[in-house]
Amino acid sequence: MxxxxxxxxxxxxxxxxxxxxxxxxxxxxxxxxxxxxxxxxxxxxxxxxxxxxxxxxxxxxxxxxxxxxxxxxxxxxxxxxxxxxxxxxxxxxxxxxxxxxxxxxxxxxxxxxxxxxxxxxxxxxxxxxxxxxxxxxxxxxxxxxxxxxxxxxxxxxxxxxxxxxxxxxxxxxxxxxxxxxxxxxRRTPLLEPAARDSWRRLVELGFSGVGGSLHASLRRAHPRRRVDAAFRAAGLEPRVLVGEVHPSRWLRLHEALTR
Incomplete structure (x- = not known):
């Protein structure tokens, strides 16, 4: 051996x-x-x-x-x-x-x-x-x-x-x-294949750190009123740190900002 x-x-x-x-x-x-x-x-x-x-x-x-x-x-x-x-x-x-x-x-x-x-x-x-x-x-x-x-x-x-x-x-x-x-x-993905690119762009924008907060980062690509509405739909406070946002809430943000 x-x-x-x-x-x-x-x-x-x-x-x-x-x-x-x-x-x-x-x-x-x-x-x-x-x-x-x-x-x-x-x-x-x-x-x-x-x-x-x-x-x-x-x-x-x-x-x-x-x-x-x-x-x-x-x-x-x-x-x-x-x-x-x-x-x-x-x-x-x-x-x-x-x-x-x-x-x-x-x-x-x-x-x-x-x-x-x-x-x-x-x-x-x-x-x-x-x-x-x-x-x-x-x-x-x-x-x-x-x-x-x-x-x-x-x-x-x-x-x-x-x-x-x-x-x-x-x-x-x-x-x-x-x-x-x-x-x-996942046996059934949480997003349709057509939404994968918009999801990736949203998440990467949110994690970019540009603007000083998740809310500010997302406002670089979306009007403030839409970001405010998306945060309310996701049950998020405007000052929340990006790392504190659970993936399920990201899905709500995505839904609100892409519909």
């Missing part, structure tokens, strides 16, 4: 060292009874999560960028035909054209790029990612604030914080705890 390798700081490697955590993460990614034809794993590492994901899907592509770990993975899953170990950068992979899921203990330094890859994949159904806890809380609104990325993607994707993992559950032990981000494509 291949000898275990040391971790790489350059690759931001922190391996899951707790079987119970791996089992729980796999359960979140693929609940019992759900049929997943294809699952892509980001950063398979030594296979702790891979082992738990494999029985839950029909086909698993386990991506690992660190070629020193490939012999370990090949040995571990040599007798598991549904697991295909892929040596290379997940971000360089072409997204499948048929429905698929993503899961993984992602390198903290590459989280943003991996999430962006997932959101750009037309056939993605869901992603379950173990990230830095702060990232997970920011993106899912757990702090009571909402980021541009979350609001912009909200009509098509639901974001939620699905759990927390203590830093002591990893080897080497990172400086911060981790969080489980769950991103699910």
């Amino acid at each position: 291949a000898r275990p390798t040391r971790t790489s700081r350059a690759l931001s490697q922190n391996f899951l060292a707790d079987r119970a955590v791996a089992e729980h993460l796999a359960q979140i990614a693929v609940p019992h009874g759900r049929d997943v034809p294809l699952l892509l794993e980001v950063g398979a590492g030594k296979g702790a999560l891979t082992e738990q994901l494999a029985p839950r899907c029909r086909e698993l592509h386990a991506y690992e960028i660190d070629r020193r770990l490939l012999p370990v993975l090949h040995d571990r899953f040599a007798d598991t035909p549904r697991v295909r170990v892929v040596g290379g950068d997940f971000l360089a992979a072409r997204a499948p054209g048929t429905p698929f899921s993503v899961a993984g203990n992602v390198p903290f330094s590459r989280t943003a790029a991996i999430v962006d890859w997932c959101l750009r994949a037309p056939a993605l159904t869901d992603a379950t990612l173990l990230t830095q806890l702060e990232y997970a809380r920011k993106r899912t609104g757990d702090y009571g604030n909402w980021t541009l990325l979350t609001v912009r993607s909200w009509p098509r994707y639901e974001w939620r914080l699905a759990g927390r993992v203590a830093r002591t559950r990893f080897r080497p032990v990172p400086r911060v705890d981790a969080g489980v981000v769950r991103i699910e494509r």
Whole structure:
């Protein structure tokens, strides 16, 4: 059997060292009874999560960028035909054209790029990612604030914080705890396809910070009376900070300003 390798700081490697955590993460990614034809794993590492994901899907592509770990993975899953170990950068992979899921203990330094890859994949159904806890809380609104990325993607994707993992559950032990981000494509989008461009423009304008407030930013493209009416329809105070506006209220603003 291949000898275990040391971790790489350059690759931001922190391996899951707790079987119970791996089992729980796999359960979140693929609940019992759900049929997943294809699952892509980001950063398979030594296979702790891979082992738990494999029985839950029909086909698993386990991506690992660190070629020193490939012999370990090949040995571990040599007798598991549904697991295909892929040596290379997940971000360089072409997204499948048929429905698929993503899961993984992602390198903290590459989280943003991996999430962006997932959101750009037309056939993605869901992603379950173990990230830095702060990232997970920011993106899912757990702090009571909402980021541009979350609001912009909200009509098509639901974001939620699905759990927390203590830093002591990893080897080497990172400086911060981790969080489980769950991103699910909505079966029925909250906006029609024709409204996607106007939604993106509105949200990006609101987050531009030009004018000193959300209300002032929106007045750059809409008359004050319309912005006032839209804020009343959304139940918002004129002085509300942009990050405090829940995505559902953004939908009301959009409806009022585009009808």
